[in-house]
Amino acid sequence: MNKIKTGIEGLDKALQGGIPEGNIVLISGGAGTGKSTLCLQILVNSAKSGEKSLYISTEQTREEIGRMAENFGWNLNDLEKKNLFEMHYFDTLGGSANLLRDMKAIITKFKPKRIVIDSLTTLTDGLLVSDLSESKEFSVVQVAESLNPVPRSDKLVTKALLYALIKALKKFKITTIMTTELFQEDKQLSADGVSEFIADGIIVLFSLGIAGSNSEALRVAKMRYTDHLKSYLPFSITDKGVDINPDSGTDILMK
């Protein structure tokens, strides 16, 4: 199995070399836990190693992502000039029509090896509120009806949508990372409670308040086609991005 290095030493070690190529991986976590930073860092590392990398954001514009990159000393302009990095912003809740068709066109044209979708939560919310009747391949109604006679519900429609999206992404055989929002008290591992079962891998980011101080930890909850560390790995965000101690594999106390 070919592994894709994330370029983050502690994470690659926890994954025994990296993410198995072609896997669809969720990065779940609460607001501000570092999901976008981790995604951008992995893409910048892969672009720097010569792999075409695509960042699709439904939450931050190119300018905002650029500001984020600058904060960590990553030069997106340079990678874009070399045709190794592309970033596209979709205003999903503002009613971007044919979102998935547009995404597919970008992928077909740029031919990336890695994709980030930040975030899956806004994307599926956007798809649920927009009229998908034009986009036959991903029509919510069409997919949901194929599941009859089960009664339609938001969860069922989301599930059908995610299946369609993930199936389409798998066809491209591109390693894909998608973020999803999670509240600390959630028992499920993704915002929709569905994609955690469909995805090949899940990395959960936690913000822990221990003894009055804040600390962050990360856990690989699932990664198909490889063995991996299952313990909580403390990490920090510095002016160089996400930093995970490669030797931190010990369990830390959780509530």
Ligand SMILES: Nc1ncnc2c1ncn2[C@@H]1O[C@H](COP(=O)(O)OP(=O)(O)OP(=O)(O)O)[C@@H](O)[C@H]1O
């Ligand atoms: N230079 C820096 N040094 C240390 N920490 C930083 C630095 N820059 C950003 N951070 C931290 O990173 C956090 C933001 O991370 P990021 O935007 O990746 O989170 P997120 O999980 O994507 O958030 P959201 O849910 O809002 O999308 C900030 O809240 C801040 O704590």
Ligand SMILES: [Mg+2]
């Ligand atoms: Mg974010």
